[in-house]
Amino acid sequence: MKKNIFYTIFCALITLGACKRDDFWNQTTEVNRGTISGILTNTDDNSAFKGVKILFERQTKGDGSRTFVDTVATDAQGSFKYEVPYPNKVKVSIRDTGRYHLDETYVELTEKKDYPIHLKSFPRFGESSIEVLLQDENNQPVEGARIALLVRESANESYSVVDTIHTSVTGKVLFDKIAFPVQYKVRIAERGAAYDLDSLEARLLSKDKDQQVLSTRKKFGQGDLTLKANYFYSQKIADLESVTYKYRSILEDDFGQEQTVRLTSSGELLLPKLNYPGTLILTSNADTKLPFHGLRLELEEKDFLGTFKLEFKDVKPRYSVPNFNNLKVSTLNLGTINAKGAQAVTMDNDGNLYIADGTLNQLIKRDVYGHSIVVAGSGAAGSIDGAALSATFNGLWSVALDSSGNIYTVDAANVSGAHKVRKISKNTNGEYVVSTLAGSGSAGGDNANGTAATFNRPTGLVFDKFRNCLYVSEWLGNRVRKIDLATSSVSTLVGSGVAGLTEGIGIVAQVNYAHALSLSSDGAYLYITHFNGAGLSRVRLSDNYQEVMTKSLNQPRGVFVTSDHQVVVSNSGAHKLVLLSQLASNSNSVLTTIAGTTAGTSDGDALSAKFNFPFGMYYDQWTGNWYIATSSNGAGAGSVRVMRSADLD
CATH class of the missing domain: 2.60.40.10 (Immunoglobulins)
Incomplete structure (x- = not known):
């Protein structure tokens, strides 16, 4: 009676331990595991058996009953490995007993360590080989492609990889020492992007070598x-x-x-x-x-x-600070396009130069390779929106670009229907389309949204990336306006509307035929040329206070402020470019002529070269080039000139 009780308690403890191991095996949280590392070799010559399935079972009851865990296949060296939670008792045996004699062993896992085992067997019926030829679409052998061999003992099982071999110069691979009978698959083990893939299945039934052919097409060279x-x-x-x-x-x-x-x-x-x-x-x-x-x-x-x-593409500009020594002037080649009234120039981040031609009423683009095209404007005078090359402009005197690559220009002509700020942008098809950003087409000075606002000969433009707005100078309106690009709201920055050149805040200050605009690189100051006032002023944008820098110019048109706050002005009435080498308020700035003598079109040394009404300008800090739009003031052909220091590399 006592023996029976003790036996029942013993069995219950074994079962409880097995159930505990079952919990360890199936739980998803981190558990301690031991590693069974094995090798399967041939008892005759100790060679490795590749692609043979190894069965793992664990004891789940005290009577020795086992439960299937998994199967793994031996690799090309006959090795296999499997991690097992402990404590556990695991039976490891050869699964492919249709071809190999059975060998098995038990492993008791009690701690986290490696448990090496060695299984031995030999083919039950013998071994054979499989030869595969890989050919291309012209039946020529393909060298260097990988062919994989996979085997299984029955159609109910999954395939195991035996080996993968590169084809020889004859396009062949040979898989030898394959135990039969076995069902096998050979396939091209390459990327589908590199080869057309092919595979086939067959059975190896005897010692006679099987020969198979796979076809492919190389997609690479x-x-x-x-x-x-x-x-x-x-x-x-x-x-x-x-x-x-x-x-x-x-x-x-x-x-x-x-x-x-x-x-x-x-x-x-x-x-x-x-x-x-x-x-x-x-x-x-x-x-x-x-x-x-x-x-x-x-x-x-x-x-x-x-x-x-x-x-x-340079990481940073090479010539962020311009060199004004040893300047040379040349004429830009625009190919088949003849600029007749170049008024303003600017450049995008890809080095494309945009030229506003007020005589042709067209916007011209020249890329870094020297190719020039018309971006917008049919050439007829007008103010019609639509497809860029069908659209019309009337007095295309300025050009500016925003951070998104949208282009802005003006209709500066003193005729009904002009007096607008225009926008050139790309549609979803990547085609340029012209629209009206602001201005009704009637002369005036009303602040409002978009086309409800009025301008009086809008002339100069500059984009302010810090405030996402455009500043617009007015030739006859004697004001500088601001367009908020988020809302198209138009307001007055400076200028009372009465011609004059005085200091002051906002509309208290006076401007005199405001023409060109340029923004300092830090966004702190807006510079304005005053055509009739012979002057240059700047507006402190923190409070819109205008201070006058000089009144000693001669019909100034263009202005550009460099990254180091040097200011160059096109003194169009004198046909010269001047540098404000010392900026000072109350008209006390010092002017130095850096290029030009008298009216003309000759190139060469800057102080000997001739310009004919230099207008807008742009300094490219990536190349060290100055681009100057020159117009004959409506009297003849204009051009774009290039100025650069010969001291630059």
Whole structure:
């Protein structure tokens, strides 16, 4: 009787322990585990058995009953590994007993450590081999592609990977020492983006070698990549630059190791024997003379057929502070476009120069490669909105760009229907469209929203990125207006509407035929040229106070303030450019002529060159170029001139 009681208690404890292990096995929280590490080898020659399924079962009851846990397949070295929560007792055995003699062992896991085991077996019926030939669409052998062999003993089981081998120069792979009978699959083990994939299934039933054929088509190639680099803004050769690159072809998961190389004196770099398509990342490094923004290039076959041109965009401007020494003047080539009345110029972040031509009533764009096109304006005088090349303008005297790339200009003509601020933007199809931002078309000075407001010959424009607004000077209105771009609300910044040039806040101050505008780089001051007042003023935007910097100019038209607060004015009546080398209020600024002599169009040394009514100007701190719009004041052909210091590299 006592023996029976003790036996019942013992069995209950075993069962409880097994149930506890069951809880450990299935719970999702972190538990301690031991690792069963095994190897399966041939008892005859100790060679490894690959792709053989190993069965794991654990004891769940005191009577030795077991529950299936999992199966894993041996790898190419005959090894397998499995983590098991402890305490547990696990039976490990060969699962594929249709082909291999059974071997098994028990592992008692009691702590977190490695439990090595060694299973041995031999084929029940013998071994054979499988040969696979890989051919392309022309029945030619394909070298270097991976072919995988997978096996299973019955259709009810999943496949196990036996091995993966690269095809030889003859396009073949041989999988040997495969125990039979077995169902198998061979397949192309490559990326679908690189190869057309193919596979087949068959049964290996005897010692006779099976021979199979797979077909594919390569989607990649190999070639030498020749790169040639220019600096984007100047279009000069990036000679002898030290750069870093890394490459990943369509055949690879990860980029290769970074390499640092130096371009040749002609800006070239040869990268031989690259598989394509692929991705090339090119960056500057500590030894790069002129750091540039990194390039990520998606390369295709066509890029390997000739020289691939790179363009390095500088990380920061090279010439943020202009050099006024040894200045030279030249005339900008606009190709087949003949600028007749260039009034103003500006530039976007991609180095495109925009030219407002008030005689042609067209907006011209010239890119860094020297290609010029008309962006907007049919050439007829008018104020019609719509598709850019069908739209009309009347007195296109100014141009400005906002942070989103929208373009603004004016209808400055003194006729009914003009007196507007126009907007040129891209629609969803990427096509330029012209609309009216503000102005009813009637002359006036009413503040209101958008087209309810009125202007009197709006002339100069500048965008204020700090306040998201446009400032608009009025030639006959003797005011400077402000347009809030978020609401299209128009207000008066300075100017009473009566011609004069006096200091004061807002509408107390007077302006005199306000023409060009320029904003300081910090957004603190707005500079204004006064055509009839022979002057230059600036408005302190914190309180809209206007102070007069000089009254010693001659019909000033254009003005530009550099990043270091130097001010250059086009003294159009004198056909010269002047630098306000010493800025001072109360008309006490010091003026220095930096270019121009008398009216004309000759190039050369700046102080010997001739301008014919220089109007708007723009300084490009990426190239060190000054662009000056010149007009014959309606009397003939105009042009855009370029001024640059010969001391710059």
